């Protein structure tokens with residue numbers, strides 16, 4: 001990635017390089033400024049700061065400053081507009097400002113190929129296409145004129161870009177509780193749009209019933225729950241996304257049941273925002289989708305149709321992590337028979353709430369599932385509440 005080899009620094013190292021590492025960690029807020037004279041020692045404090053930075057960035061958390069961490073740290077203090085950006089063969093610019101530029105290009109439909117924070121030829125080509133499209137001088141470099149055009153256009157295309165890092169940061173800052181969070185539940189279809197009709201069931205009714213069961217459980221642990229529709233309305237996906245954005249939701253869950261021409265298709269699948277070909281996706285959405293998938297499969301025994309990235313409008317336009325759940329096939333005889341049972345919908349609702357709580361608890365994925373119960377969670381929340389009061 002970088003044209004010069006980057007050395008490895010770790011606990012006990014000392015020298016001018018460590019001094020500059022310390023300065024970068026202070027700039028990101030991970031390392032406190034020393035009270036006395038600046039030191040050039042890689043001490044325990046630096047290890048902790050590096051670990052905090054790595055955790056936030058989704059890097060391997062080892063407290064050692066290897067090449068990947070070094071590059072990420074080096075680019076972390078740049079915000080779009082801080083400096084002129086252009087492609088320099090032999091020494092490619094890297095940083096958070098380049099990633100932000102790439103996200104904007106992507107959200108406006110000028111694919112830089114991937115959001116990697118490196119200003120390479122693909123990014124330059126995307127900038128050129130953008131400049132041509134909006135009538136700017138086509139030079140492939142990002143200065144004040146191009147930035148102004150971005151600002152004007154991004155306002156009209158609110159949301160929808162894969163702010164992966166920012167998303168993770170939001171969850172990190174939100175602490176480990178669901179208490180006080182806003183969750184938007186989006187029962188699929190509604191009104192005249194009934195969704196799938198099979199085996200005597202109506203998709204729009206099943207999804208609303210399931211949503212109400214989730215609502216009851218979330219409300220009990222202090223979560224504010226909002227619905228995108230009632231029994232008689234059916235807003236389109238863009239409106240549903242806008243409602244969630246305007247509510248400032250932390251999470252959106254879209255509930256559907258699947259259907260297929262072949263009656264043997266069965267099982268549960270989840271979907272999060274992501275476009276394979278751009279290498280961009282919602283990391284938090286993926287995490288939550290996997291948690292929900294795992295909880296539902298282990299608690300219900302529904303076939304595991306896995307979690308998948310999709311570019312669907314609802315997933316793309318929401319500014320918070322959004323997961324769409326296809327909970328069983330109404331066209332499958334056994335799936336449908338189970339979805340007709342109120343206690344089965346309760347189990348589904350419980351699985352989804354537990355998955356949410358697991359995400360906010362930040363639990364290790366290797367923890368055995370099926371241990372947490374709603375009673376434990378209420379107790380945990382009550383305990384958290386008293387300890388922060």
Ligand SMILES: [Zn+2]
Nearest residue numbers: 188195256257
């Ligand atoms: Zn549906």
